[in-house]
Amino acid sequence: MAGDLRQRAMDVRTQAYAPYSKFKVGAALRGANGEVYVGCNVENAAYPQGTCAEAGAIAAMVAAGETVIKEVYVIAGSAIPVPPCGGCRQKLAEFSAGDVPVTMATVNGTEQHTTLSKLLPGAFDAGFLEG
Structure with missing residues (x-):
């Protein structure tokens, strides 16, 4: 299934x-509804x-009414796969379970597979806000 995410x-x-x-x-990103949502960096x-x-x-996902991420694919023109930055790891955690697969890739075809919890162990979540 990641093939369609890679192409998008x-x-x-x-x-x-x-x-x-x-x-x-x-x-x-693949949402729980199966739809794919895309984004690119804007400097x-x-x-x-x-x-x-x-x-x-x-x-884009939230604007479409979806709030659950089931799969993540990130690609860059680098020599090795580049992980999401710290801020984006936290953003992804807001909408994902820890076992959500994350694929980091290069345009030349190298892929690295992990999960959100491996990228962001001990994530801050809404549970910490409860009194």
């Missing part, structure tokens, strides 16, 4: 807006104001 992430990666770093990233001259590909895909 590859396709959206070409739309990334990365004029400063030239580092384009694409992400594809800004004020670097902290950019948006990661994973965050864009999450926003």
Whole structure:
């Protein structure tokens, strides 16, 4: 099933807006409903104001009314697979169970497979907010 996610992430990666770093990233998420949501990184001259590909895909998913991620695929034009940044790991954890598969890939076909809980052990969640 990850094959369709790979293709969707590859396709959206070409739309990334990365004029400063030239580092384009694409992400594809499968929701509980089976739909695939995509996002690409969007840079800004004020670097902290950019948006990661994973965050864009999450926003598209939520905008479509879905709130559960069942699978994650992230692809970049790097020599080795690049994991989601710390902030995106936390964003993914908001909508995913720990056993959700995460595939990190390069455009040349190298893949690394893991789970969300391995990427973000001890994730902060809503349970900590209960009094």
